[in-house]
Amino acid sequence: MVIPVVTRTRSGVAFSLALGGSALSTAASAWALAEVLANGSIRYDLGGWAPPVGIQYVVDEVSAFVALVVTSVATLVIAGTRRWAEREAGARAGPFYALVMLLLAGLGGMVVTADLFNLFVFLEISSLAAYTLVFLGGRAGMLAGFRYLVLGSIGGAFYLLGVGFLYFSTGTLNMEETATILAASPSSRSVQAGAVFIFVGLGLKMALVPLHLWLPDAYTHAPSSVNSLLAPIMTKVGAYAMVRMFLSVFPDGYLKDEALVADGLLVLGLVGIVFGSVAAIRQSDIRRMLAYSSIGQLGLIAVGIGLATPLGLVAALLHVMNHAVMKGTLFLAAASVRLSTGLSSVNGLTGLGRAMPLTMACFTLGALSMVGIPPMAGFFSKWWAAQAGVESGQWVVVAVVLGSSLLTAVYVFIVLERVYLRPALPAEGHEASEETGVPVDETGDAPDASDEGVPAHVRGASESPVDVVLPLAVLALATVVLGVANSFIVTHVLEPGVR
Amino acid sequence: MIEEIAARFPYWMCAALIAVGLFGMIQKRSLVKKLIGMNILQSAIILFFVAGGLREGATLPILLEQGAGNADAADYVNPLPHVLMLTAIVVNVAITGVALAFLVRIHREFGSLDEESLIEQVRQ
Numbered sequence: 001m002v003i004p005v006v007t008r009t010r011s012g013v014a015f016s017l018a019l020g021g022s023a024l025s026t027a028a029s030a031w032a033l034a035e036v037l038a039n040g041s042i043r044y045d046l047g048g049w050a051p052p053v054g055i056q057y058v059v060d061e062v063s064a065f066v067a068l069v070v071t072s073v074a075t076l077v078i079a080g081t082r083r084w085a086e087r088e089a090g091a092r093a094g095p096f097y098a099l100v101m102l103l104l105a106g107l108g109g110m111v112v113t114a115d116l117f118n119l120f121v122f123l124e125i126s127s128l129a130a131y132t133l134v135f136l137g138g139r140a141g142m143l144a145g146f147r148y149l150v151l152g153s154i155g156g157a158f159y160l161l162g163v164g165f166l167y168f169s170t171g172t173l174n175m176e177e178t179a180t181i182l183a184a185s186p187s188s189r190s191v192q193a194g195a196v197f198i199f200v201g202l203g204l205k206m207a208l209v210p211l212h213l214w215l216p217d218a219y220t221h222a223p224s225s226v227n228s229l230l231a232p233i234m235t236k237v238g239a240y241a242m243v244r245m246f247l248s249v250f251p252d253g254y255l256k257d258e259a260l261v262a263d264g265l266l267v268l269g270l271v272g273i274v275f276g277s278v279a280a281i282r283q284s285d286i287r288r289m290l291a292y293s294s295i296g297q298l299g300l301i302a303v304g305i306g307l308a309t310p311l312g313l314v315a316a317l318l319h320v321m322n323h324a325v326m327k328g329t330l331f332l333a334a335a336s337v338r339l340s341t342g343l344s345s346v347n348g349l350t351g352l353g354r355a356m357p358l359t360m361a362c363f364t365l366g367a368l369s370m371v372g373i374p375p376m377a378g379f380f381s382k383w384w385a386a387q388a389g390v391e392s393g394q395w396v397v398v399a400v401v402l403g404s405s406l407l408t409a410v411y412v413f414i415v416l417e418r419v420y421l422r423p424a425l426p427a428e429g430h431e432a433s434e435e436t437g438v439p440v441d442e443t444g445d446a447p448d449a450s451d452e453g454v455p456a457h458v459r460g461a462s463e464s465p466v467d468v469v470l471p472l473a474v475l476a477l478a479t480v481v482l483g484v485a486n487s488f489i490v491t492h493v494l495e496p497g498v499r
Numbered sequence: 500m501i502e503e504i505a506a507r508f509p510y511w512m513c514a515a516l517i518a519v520g521l522f523g524m525i526q527k528r529s530l531v532k533k534l535i536g537m538n539i540l541q542s543a544i545i546l547f548f549v550a551g552g553l554r555e556g557a558t559l560p561i562l563l564e565q566g567a568g569n570a571d572a573a574d575y576v577n578p579l580p581h582v583l584m585l586t587a588i589v590v591n592v593a594i595t596g597v598a599l600a601f602l603v604r605i606h607r608e609f610g611s612l613d614e615e616s617l618i619e620q621v622r623q
């Protein structure tokens with residue numbers, strides 16, 4: 001669905017092609033979702049070979065839903081970061097957008113494939129594109145990119161090893177066949193080992209807590225046009241692959257009763273929520289704060305998956321969507337601030353509520369949604385997660401999910417207080433405005449030259465141009481709209497999907 | 500213990516290689532050595548698949564006598580894991596290539612491939 005787009009982006013008009021291509025795949029995903037809801041899953045046998053011989057692509061409610069989230073957020077982010085891409089990639093915009101499209105193609109492939117080995121190939125395609133995009137972020141980005149590559153390939157290798165165990169136990173790579181065969185066969189050590197390897201591998205890709213080490217550096221030092229793109233969608237598709245393992249590959253209850261994977265996910269998710277939120281409070285760089293908050297939010301997704309009940313999976317998938325939209329909003333807003341002021345420290349936001357009212361309004365919407373203020377999207381995924389916890393009697397989950405709102409509130413309000421309530425004090429921002437991750441600008445006209453003069457940046461700051469603010473505003477409003485529409489999404493899309 | 504290892508020699512071998520690879524990736528300070536560790540890890544997994552497809556006393560997966568009814572799957576080595584590994588090798592080559600390109604660029608920028616000194620330089 002997304003794949004033909006890749007080849008077309010090598011020309012000079014790379015931006016329009018990339019935007020058009022991702023808009024097209026958004027439309028295709030939307031159509032696929034409508035089609036699936038009306039007529040059931042779409043199946044496509046690659047090369048005309050029916051499974052189990054050939055590779056099959058299956059679009060069901062869940063994959064169409066995730067595909068739509070990924071493509072639409074990506075489209076908005078590509079539209080919103082054009083100025084950054086121009087500045088950061090410069091004359092090499094063609095290869096840059098080719099990488100972006102390669103990333104989207106890999107993610108799209110991961111979402112629709114029904115073959116375990118094919119999933120590995122797409123996983124590596126998207127990761128490879130992501131490593132390279134992170135690597136573009138100047139000196140610090142290079143190191144972060146190489147680290148990401150090393151850790152990411154450990155993840156890929158572990159996933160492949162797990163698939164090997166499964167294949168030698170079942171003799172098939174098709175997901176549904178694997179489930180049928182596993183349901184009929186007695187439990188075996190090698191299948192359990194395979195399940196554990198697969199989840200360690202995917203856990204690395206989705207930055208589950210002890211495996212999250214690559215994420216903060218990668219998100220902080222990547223170019224602004226890249227981190228706004230990676231943060232919302234990259235780890236989400238890893239989470240989707242995990243959901244897929246629960247839904248299609250392993251029979252009902254298998255991962256909970258036999259392999260301890262579900263409980264492991266639950267515990268790591270809970271630890272992740274607390275760790276990510278606490279670590280976010282201490283950060284002075286806004287991107288790093290958002291990166292740690294991503295780790296916390298991914299913990300929430302892992303908790304939903306780890307509960308291994310339909311309600312838990314609904315909560316996880318809903319949060320995949322909500323978090324993609326919220327993080328897209330927040331990272332885009334941060335990029336917009338940096339475009340205008342050149343600053344990315346939390347103190348650098350001081351007093352910007354007046355100078356950049358629209359950007360900051362969007363930032364506020366995204367941030368409040370992340371805390372979980374009721375009409376916003378973030379509230380509902382937490383609500384469903386808490387409900388899933390109540391349903392399966394896991395009171396720890398309920399407590400941690402509710403507690404995480406408080407922790408999120410702490411770091412969000414630290415920011416908002418600076419944005420709106422404090423006047424732009426001259427001396428205030430000085431200490432913290434040193435940032436390690438200044439994207440070294442290839443062309444040399446780095447915007448961060450004004451780093452020293454904090455008062456100057458606020459005086460000089462004005463609203464970002466409309467092509468930055470418009471996608472941002474759409475994403476920010478989406479957090480409200482999706483919040484209001486959540487019950488429709490859950491009953492019509494997700495509940496049929498996880499059954 | 501020794502018979503156990505001898506009976507499943509390829510699997511023990513690749514478990515050992517995985518350990519070696521992971522050790523290299525985590526422990527070594529030089530980025531090149533980390534990359535080599537990564538390659539060892541990936542090769543170990545390829546070995547695992549290839550060994551898994553093997554069958555004692557079986558032959559090449561080519562139908563020998565057309566129409567002679569000799570299509571018993573047990574007589575042939577399982578070709579699918581080997582084919583999968585061709586793809587995996589391609590993926591690994593791509594990753595290694597990108598990683599080497601990264602290293603060239605890093606070396607040009609920092610003049611070093613030692614992790615500690617790179618972290619030091621980035622901090623400044």
